[in-house]
Amino acid sequence: MIERLQALTIKKQYNARFELSCSIDIKKGPLYTIVGPNGSGKSTLLRILGLLEQPDSGEVIYYQNGMPLPNPHNNTEIRRKVVLVPSRAALFHETVFQNAAYGLRLRKIGKNICEERIMKALNEVGLAGKENINACELSSGESQRLALARALVIEPDIFMLDEPTASLDPDNTHIIEKIIKDKKEGSQQIMIMVTHNLYQAKSLSDFIIYMYGGAIVEVTAAGAFFEKPSTGLAQKFVFGEVY
Amino acid sequence: MDFLLNSIIKALKLITSIDPELIGIVILSLKVSGLAIIMATAISIMSTLILDYRDFTGKSFVITLINTFMGLPPVVAGLVIYLILSRSGPFGFLHLLYTPAAMVIAQVILAVPIITGLSYAAVVSADSSIRFTALTLGATPLQASLKIIRNSRYSILAAVLAGLGRVMAEVGAVLIVGGNIAGYTRVMTTAIALEADKGDFELAVALGIILLAISFTVNGALFWLQKKDKTK
DSSP states (O other), rough: OOOEEEEEEEEEEEEHHHHHHHEEESSSSSEEEEEEETSSSSHHHHHHHHTTSSEEEEEEEEEEEETSOOOGGOOOOHHEEEEEOOOTTOOEEEEEEHHHHHHHTTTTOOOHHHHHHHHHHHHHOTTHHHHHHHGGSOOOHHHHHHHHHHHHOOOOOOEEEEETTTTOHHHHHHHHHHHHHHHHOOOEEEEEEEOOHHHHHHHHHHEEEEETTEEEEEEEHHHHHHHOOSHHHHHHHHHHHOO | OOOHHHHHHHHHHHTTTTTTHHHHHHHHHHHHHHEEEEEEEEHHHHHHHHHHHHHOHHHHHHHHHHHHHHHHHHHHHHHHHHHHHHHSSTTGGGGTSSSSSHHHHHHHHHHHHHHHHHHHHHHSSOOOHHHHHHHHHHHOOHHHHHHHHHEEEEEEHHHHHHHHHHHEEEHHHHHHHHHOOTTTTTHHHHHHHHHHTTTTTHHHHHHHHHHHHHEEEEEEHHHHHHHHHHHH
């Protein structure tokens, strides 16, 4: 099981205006939430940490039993230990059950375990009884809950969420937040989330990673971050002056 | 007007009497076009997968070529295959000219660019978040491409039906490479051309009605699939 991930001086240039440049060390257990204004590089950092994008320089290292895993980007087995739920996850033109089973089928998980995990996850996200309907018939809130269930069933070592409740109503937001909260209790996973919702970040997170202009400005315990951010930029962000 | 009406009435009588010659021609047409479309579909799906999954030098040229060949005149295709399969051609030793096999080859060559071109267009225009989502769930790039193809299956089926419509209706290529031999390589379109030349409109009109009915069924299915795809 992967217990730690490190990004060492990673750099990613997108255009003349935007460059991501940072280092970070994340351990399993606590929920890390990346916050920051639009264009600060939150989602890009998440994609790089999740091996979905290669940095131009620097490296992402995963540790298992204290040892770094070699060449994770080109190793499908290592890549499959990570799951990222995108902010606008696409659903496949299949049933709810088939959607939820996709990641498990890629990992060649047995049929019985598949069914057991899927039914449990669909129950958790409030989609029990809808497993045989076409996923494209779901509402946007149900779709996002299915995307979450599809990731949960995989039981990955590294679990990432990119704005999991973006443009959802309060009911759906509450359901998803509760799932995340339950998930992190006694979690042995590395959990990282990106959100714009500061209330959500405050209530769910253990640590806050604050980003600005492609750099990590500070990594602080959530309580301390919202009470008294240590940097001027973070203070302005928390108190609503930088957006 | 009477002449046209008489021809239609006689043709309908011929159809309802289950004329053996007419049935033989229809069955051969369905066999040749059916086999051609199965082979063309397999080739086209593989080609679409490669075009979507791989980046290679000359990819844009290949795509342009496929799009160009979507409008390939059947007589030109027939002529080229004739030259290749004729006794002095590079594949003359196979003795395929004037056989149903040559007709299948001609129809495959006509159908592949249509099915590949339309399928690739469907895959390219598919929601890019499908690929990203598949990758986030642990798919390899090849598995992500397969997922996009599966997700675009209604559009690809529509492309297959468009290909089927094209090969069922074409006359030039099968006439040149098949030779329109009665009971062996005579299909609906070549029979219609011949009977019309002879002034025997009974069989020609009967075949025309069947061809139209098949075309209507194929287009009906195409419309239904497109509608189904849009509602998903």
